[in-house]
Amino acid sequence: MSEALLTDLGARLVTGSLSDEELLADTGTSRPVQILPDANVVKIGGQSLIDRGRAAVFPVIEELVANLPDHKLIIGCGAGTRARHAYSIGLDLGLPTGVLSVLGTFVSSQNARMIHYLVARHGIPFIEPAQFAQLPLYLEERRGVVFFGMPPYTFWQRNPETGMGRIPPHRTDTGVYLIAEVFSSRSMIFIKDERGLYTADPKKDRSATFIPEITVSELKALDLQDVVVERAVLDLMETAEHGRRIQVINGLEPGTITKALNGEQVGTVITSD
Amino acid sequence: MGPAVSDQRPHLESFLMRESLLDRAVERSTETPVFRMLPDSYVIKVGGRSIFDRGREVVFPVVAELSAALDDGRKLILGTGGGARTRHVFSIGIDLGLPTGVLAQLAAADALGTAHMLGTLLAPKGVVAIPPEIFGHLLPLFLHAVPGVIYNGLPPYSIWEHPPRVGRIPPHRTDAGCFLLAECFGSKELILLKDVNGLYDDDPRQNPDAVFIPEIGVAELRRRKLRSLPFDPVILDLLEHARLLKQFRIVNALQPGNLRAAFAGEKVGTIVHAD
Numbered sequence: 001m002s003e004a005l006l007t008d009l010g011a012r013l014v015t016g017s018l019s020d021e022e023l024l025a026d027t028g029t030s031r032p033v034q035i036l037p038d039a040n041v042v043k044i045g046g047q048s049l050i051d052r053g054r055a056a057v058f059p060v061i062e063e064l065v066a067n068l069p070d071h072k073l074i075i076g077c078g079a080g081t082r083a084r085h086a087y088s089i090g091l092d093l094g095l096p097t098g099v100l101s102v103l104g105t106f107v108s109s110q111n112a113r114m115i116h117y118l119v120a121r122h123g124i125p126f127i128e129p130a131q132f133a134q135l136p137l138y139l140e141e142r143r144g145v146v147f148f149g150m151p152p153y154t155f156w157q158r159n160p161e162t163g164m165g166r167i168p169p170h171r172t173d174t175g176v177y178l179i180a181e182v183f184s185s186r187s188m189i190f191i192k193d194e195r196g197l198y199t200a201d202p203k204k205d206r207s208a209t210f211i212p213e214i215t216v217s218e219l220k221a222l223d224l225q226d227v228v229v230e231r232a233v234l235d236l237m238e239t240a241e242h243g244r245r246i247q248v249i250n251g252l253e254p255g256t257i258t259k260a261l262n263g264e265q266v267g268t269v270i271t272s273d
Numbered sequence: 274m275g276p277a278v279s280d281q282r283p284h285l286e287s288f289l290m291r292e293s294l295l296d297r298a299v300e301r302s303t304e305t306p307v308f309r310m311l312p313d314s315y316v317i318k319v320g321g322r323s324i325f326d327r328g329r330e331v332v333f334p335v336v337a338e339l340s341a342a343l344d345d346g347r348k349l350i351l352g353t354g355g356g357a358r359t360r361h362v363f364s365i366g367i368d369l370g371l372p373t374g375v376l377a378q379l380a381a382a383d384a385l386g387t388a389h390m391l392g393t394l395l396a397p398k399g400v401v402a403i404p405p406e407i408f409g410h411l412l413p414l415f416l417h418a419v420p421g422v423i424y425n426g427l428p429p430y431s432i433w434e435h436p437p438r439v440g441r442i443p444p445h446r447t448d449a450g451c452f453l454l455a456e457c458f459g460s461k462e463l464i465l466l467k468d469v470n471g472l473y474d475d476d477p478r479q480n481p482d483a484v485f486i487p488e489i490g491v492a493e494l495r496r497r498k499l500r501s502l503p504f505d506p507v508i509l510d511l512l513e514h515a516r517l518l519k520q521f522r523i524v525n526a527l528q529p530g531n532l533r534a535a536f537a538g539e540k541v542g543t544i545v546h547a548d
Contacts, residue, residue, distance in 0.1 A: 014364070019504075023440075025440055026440065027440035033371060047282065051284075085289075152431070153433070155409040167294055193282075226297070239438050241372060
């Protein structure tokens with residue numbers, strides 16, 4: 001049987017156990033391909049930007065569109081205050097985390113549709129998870145796409161750790177980040193409403209200090225009460241093959257998006273160790 | 274409920290408004306009791322390599338036992354594995370250098386193939402493979418209308434699959450998909466139908482003195498560091514953090530009567546429980 005298979009690893013995969021650590025280690029040894037290495041993944045925050053309406057959203061859209069000639073953009077959208085509203089009611093009703101994930105998907109989908117209509121005149125499409133096969137064509141032809149940030153886990157969303165509540169732990173930061181990881185994109189930029197990462201929530205704690213650059217392990221060692229990106233992203237960065245650098249920037253400050261796309265060190269840069 | 278403004282951001286009034294959902298204290302405050310959607314249902318994972326790839330000799334008796342359970346009025350949610358075809362497509366994909374997310378996307382097709390094979394054999398009962406796109410949302414409706422449903426056991430992670438700690442194999446495979454589904458829908462039990470009796474303290478094929486483990490907790494199982502497990506290892510993480518599904522069972526489908534015994538609450542196979 002084994003001689004009919006392409007590789008020795010193939011024969012071991014067909015007959016062996018996928019919980020065997022030695023076998024698993026050998027599945028990571030082939031040289032990875034980079035699927036879309038010149039595309040940039042950017043995320044527009046929900047509560048941080050889209051919920052603020054025109055004053056915050058229009059300048060962000062304008063700056064993203066201005067960068068299209070130089071940068072291909074895969075634009076993911078966050079959820080925001082309506083997701084918090086739905087989660088609040090859902091939690092009170094005792095709905096499972098998987099159902100809350102469905103509710104969060106609806107809200108981030110609404111936001112993606114609104115952002116899409118604002119960039120529609122540039123020929124940029126909105127794609128749902130089933131349409132990601134068309135993404136390379138759209139990027140080549142129109143240099144941008146808009147998608148909703150929630151990963152499509154729906155009822156299969158994992159629970160948070162016991163005792164850490166029941167809000168879906170893999171939300172829009174994670175979903176957008178995983179697109180950057182799987183396509184091995186050039187950059188992963190989170191556009192939010194703060195300069196970047198602080199030692200505490202700067203909206204509530206005036207003494208919070210800004211952190212321009214940090215590694216995942218350093219950040220975890222700080223054991224912050226609050227962080228600027230979903231903790232799941234930090235966990236995934238530890239095992240990621242491609243997505244080893246993310247940048248969190250302030251979309252309310254004009255010019256920051258352009259700087260980040262040009263590779264400048266603005267906001268906070270978090271790297272895998 | 275109207276909008277509330279206090280930090281220059283407009284909010285819809287809720288107990289989570291103005292909050293960072295990443296604040297640990299806020300997270301902890303959301304630990305509410307969970308509603309069970311399908312408390313009478315059983316989720317049964319029918320192994321790909323362990324059962325279906327062995328063909329008629331093994332599959333037909335399993336189908337007969339599943340049919341008997343359906344006749345007894347048990348509501349069955351049947352998830353299937355992709356077996357050897359999934360292992361094969363993984364090996365080609367890995368050789369080509371494709372990432373974990375792509376491998377996860379590819380695997381869905383193989384498990385769906387097995388789902389359709391099982392759906393053909395259970396068609397006389399009205400139990401068929403449901404397209405993954407509508408399966409989750411319509412599951413309660415289907416289960417109300419027919420004795421059971423079949424789906425590809427995979428969670429719909431696709432290109433959003435998590436890069437694993439070691440290597441490139443997708444960690445959330447069909448056992449994990451069945452676990453997550455049973456947890457979300459509040460099923461009565463999760464049974465993994467395999468070709469082994471359950472867990473042993475050593476490999477019984479190599480060590481005749483290996484001792485069978487009828488029941489074990491997650492922490493104890495982790496402590497023993499068994500070289501291989503007859504299920505997706507990630508489900509131990511899922512079990513640790515489950516709110517509704519506090520155990521699952523591995524049952525040997527090659528021995529006739531085992532499934533019936535499991536339904537009857539008899540001691541069969543290995544039960545892995547949360548601590």
